[in-house]
Amino acid sequence: MSLGQGTGLAETRSPSRQRSPLVALSFALAGWVVPGLGHALAGRRARGLLIFVCVAALVVTGYLQRGYVFSSHSQDAFGLLGFLADIGAGAFYLLAKVIEVGGPDIARAAGDYGTRFIATGGVLNVLTAFDAFAVARGERE
Amino acid sequence: MSHFGDMSWFAALVSVVLAVLSRRSALDRFKYAVVAFLAFLFIAIAIGWLMLPFSH
Structure with a gap:
């Protein structure tokens, strides 16, 4: 018996x-825009x-901790990498200004941690989009 | 949230996603997530102790 059976969370093993x-590719793009889609x-x-x-949870925690959200106008390589990581969160990137109304505050440790939460959420979402592509192609279960 | 709380929350979420991506059965995912979570905490605390002499 696998975990999730009888809980409604068991996946259809078709x-x-x-x-x-x-x-x-369209599934992967959908998964990038809306994580898990x-x-x-x-x-x-x-x-x-x-x-x-x-x-x-990762991205919203980052916003609530007032992490730094990189913009596409970053002038240096680190800023560009940060932007690429952040934009990986898809639609959640656009929510930054809605949730993080006070703007970033990386003078505090929490704000610095928040920056990592946001970037990690984005990078993980890109990985899951690749996985969605492989699943759709039948290369992975 | 405390620093440890932040770290634990981060470790838990990342462990779950990595488990989902890298293991196929639910039981294997659960085991992987638990091991990865504990590894995150252990390594972070170990590195913290290793850095202690340099903090003074």
């Missing part, structure tokens, strides 16, 4: 269906929900 590269579209709803909750 055989992995191989979709076209274009469809798989790519897996949900590929029939792995429980996995998608778990991914959404974790990525959302």
